[in-house]
Every structure is written in C-alpha cells, then in structure tokens.
Amino acid sequence: MKLISYRKEGKAHFGAVSGDGVVELTRRFAQVPDLASFLANRLLVQEARKIVETAQADYPFSSIQLEAVIPNPGKVICVGINYVAHAEEAGRKVGEFPVIFQRFAETLLPHGEPLVRPKVSEQFDFEAELAVVIGKGGAHIDPADAMDHVAGYTCFNDASVRDWQFHTHQYGMGKTFRKTGALGPWIIPASEISDYRTLVVRGILNGEQLQEGSLSELAFDIPHLISYVSKALPWNPGDILATGTPSGIGFKRKPPIFLKPGDVFEVVITEIGTLSNGVIDEA
Known part of the structure; x- marks a missing residue:
C-alpha cells in the first residue's frame, strides 16, 4: 500500500x-x-x-x-556519516555515538517539485537516503522495542549546501535551506517490508547511478537510532528519521559534481519506489 x-x-x-x-x-x-x-x-x-x-x-x-508525505512533521532527525564507506570518502571515522542534526519542516518538498539551488552557493549536493516515519510515540525506548514505533518507510534526498555546511563545525546551516529536502513520493507501511536491512538505496543523477548502499551497511541501525534520540526527546507520530546516505556524494568526487538547474536527481529504494526531483535556481 x-x-x-x-x-x-x-x-x-x-x-x-x-x-x-x-x-x-x-x-x-x-x-x-x-x-x-x-x-x-x-x-x-x-x-x-x-x-x-x-x-x-x-x-x-x-x-x-x-505533498511531502508528512507535510508538517514535528521533527526531522537526520544522521550523518552512517555508512562506513561514506565515512571513509568523507575522511571521517564512525564514532561511538551517531552524528545527529535536524532539519525544519519548511525545507521539505514533494516528489516532482524542483529542488531549489540557493542564490548564495553553487555547491548544491545530493544525498539519497531511506527515511523512517514514526507511528507510535514514546521516550526512553529500548532498542528491542524500537521497531514497534515505525509506521513505514519513504525516500529522502537530504540535498546539502556544502560550503554553508562547513562554515563552522556545526554544519546544520547547510541542511536548512528552503526546498532542499525532498520526501516521498509515498509511505510503504512497515508491515509490508519484511526486513529493512535488505533494502538498497541508489542515487541517480540524470540517469547515471552515483550512489548505492544497502541498509545492512548502517553503522548505527534503525533501532539504535530510535532509542538514542528518544533519550533526549520523545518521538511523536509523523516524526521523520533520515538514516544517512551511502558513498558517492558529489563534493567528494574528482572533479566534484554539484546539482545545477535542469538536472534530475532520483532516490530509488527497492520495495519502496522512486523519488524524482528536478533542479532550479532560486528566483
């Protein structure tokens, strides 16, 4: 469904x-x-x-x-450096704790609506991800119970403004530009996915596959992430957990590849579907 x-x-x-x-x-x-x-x-x-x-x-x-599948989520929690291969390409090591940052609901847009490259930067990058939609709220959730809180899964593009991301060691600004977080096109209920770890995420730019990763490769799996965040804030129905992107992002390529007007980027996830968005410049 x-x-x-x-x-x-x-x-x-x-x-x-x-x-x-x-x-x-x-x-x-x-x-x-x-x-x-x-x-x-x-x-x-x-x-x-x-x-x-x-x-x-x-x-x-x-x-x-x-619309974005959850048009106004209370929380959009994102995870950085969560695939080992992506950590290696970024020159980072997976630490003891997950790298957590937040997006705002007003950054989200749906399948089919163009991503907006901001006026202030041409370093507009792509990040194909699996997003988890929370159905059952709660705080201090045990990892063994965490999957009971998952309503379903959808596709996410955590498109990032790289130079703004690295203005300081707190890189949230590069993740909070208007109309840069594509979410959709639909939610597949968790009951219809027998094992999320078998899902494969692909990022495709203008028909060329640039990213691929299996959810089995996550450094911090979904139960761990749900539990970890719940110790700080309670999850609520409709909250979004973006699980991180696999290797192949644009700014670590030689030469770098950045999104530009006229491009089309697709997030393709097995058993879920395809999230497709063009790119335009900010008016």
Missing part, C-alpha cells in the same frame, strides 16, 4: 495510490485529521489496506498535487 498526502482542488487529503488512481482515505476516516494521525493507529492502517484492495479509485493520480 502506497500512502500519500496530497491536495485536490485546493484541499488537503491523504489516501493511497491504486494503479493509476487514488483511493481517498480522508472521507473514509473523517475522524482523522491527517496522515500522521492516521499512521498512529495500526487498526486504521489495516482497515485501509482492505479498502484499497477492493475499492475503485476515486480519481486519477494525475489530477492531484502531491
């Missing part, structure tokens, strides 16, 4: 992709305000799966405007 957030005739909805159409779930679950709240109730997700399997689409997929 491919769960989406979208707009139809100016109104916000959530639903599921069915073939070339969309099954609207907003009116069928009118008591639920948005997809984040919907994902918090596993019984509703199970009920929706049965509906999607039997219902006809309410309208064509081409008639909707996708």
Whole structure:
C-alpha cells in the first residue's frame, strides 16, 4: 500500500495510490485529521489496506498535487556519516555515538517539485537516503522495542549546501535551506517490508547511478537510532528519521559534481519506489 498526502482542488487529503488512481482515505476516516494521525493507529492502517484492495479509485493520480508525505512533521532527525564507506570518502571515522542534526519542516518538498539551488552557493549536493516515519510515540525506548514505533518507510534526498555546511563545525546551516529536502513520493507501511536491512538505496543523477548502499551497511541501525534520540526527546507520530546516505556524494568526487538547474536527481529504494526531483535556481 502506497500512502500519500496530497491536495485536490485546493484541499488537503491523504489516501493511497491504486494503479493509476487514488483511493481517498480522508472521507473514509473523517475522524482523522491527517496522515500522521492516521499512521498512529495500526487498526486504521489495516482497515485501509482492505479498502484499497477492493475499492475503485476515486480519481486519477494525475489530477492531484502531491505533498511531502508528512507535510508538517514535528521533527526531522537526520544522521550523518552512517555508512562506513561514506565515512571513509568523507575522511571521517564512525564514532561511538551517531552524528545527529535536524532539519525544519519548511525545507521539505514533494516528489516532482524542483529542488531549489540557493542564490548564495553553487555547491548544491545530493544525498539519497531511506527515511523512517514514526507511528507510535514514546521516550526512553529500548532498542528491542524500537521497531514497534515505525509506521513505514519513504525516500529522502537530504540535498546539502556544502560550503554553508562547513562554515563552522556545526554544519546544520547547510541542511536548512528552503526546498532542499525532498520526501516521498509515498509511505510503504512497515508491515509490508519484511526486513529493512535488505533494502538498497541508489542515487541517480540524470540517469547515471552515483550512489548505492544497502541498509545492512548502517553503522548505527534503525533501532539504535530510535532509542538514542528518544533519550533526549520523545518521538511523536509523523516524526521523520533520515538514516544517512551511502558513498558517492558529489563534493567528494574528482572533479566534484554539484546539482545545477535542469538536472534530475532520483532516490530509488527497492520495495519502496522512486523519488524524482528536478533542479532550479532560486528566483
């Protein structure tokens, strides 16, 4: 089941992709305000799966405007240097603790909407990642219980403004430019992925594969990350955990490869799908 957030005739909805159409779930679950709240109730997700399997689409997929799958997450927690090969290309070593930084919801954009290269830099880089969507909140979560808090998975491009990232040793500024974090196109429920560690993430620029990594290669796995963050802040339904990018990023290539207007970057993850975004300059 491919769960989406979208707009139809100016109104916000959530639903599921069915073939070339969309099954609207907003009116069928009118008591639920948005997809984040919907994902918090596993019984509703199970009920929706049965509906999607039997219902006809309410309208064509081409008639909707996708939003970032969770349009306004309370937290977007990102992990740096989480693939060993990426750490090596970056000249870093994986430490005792994960490298954590944050994004803001207003940096996110959906599948199909162009990434915006900012006026202040031409060092606009790509990072293909798997993102985890939290369904069940909680604090001080034991790693053994952490996967019970996962609602599903989606694709993420943590596009980064590299020179701003390294203005200081705190590189969050390079990760918080408007319309640089692509998220989508849909969420696949965790119950439909038998083992996330078998998933493979690929980053493809203008048809050429530049990144590839298996989730089995993570230095800090998803249960560890969920548990670690939960010791500082409680997770809430709809929060996003971006798990890190594999090797092959642009600024470590010789010569470097940076995103420019007219480019198309795709994040392709097995069993999940393809997140595709063009690139434009900031107006």
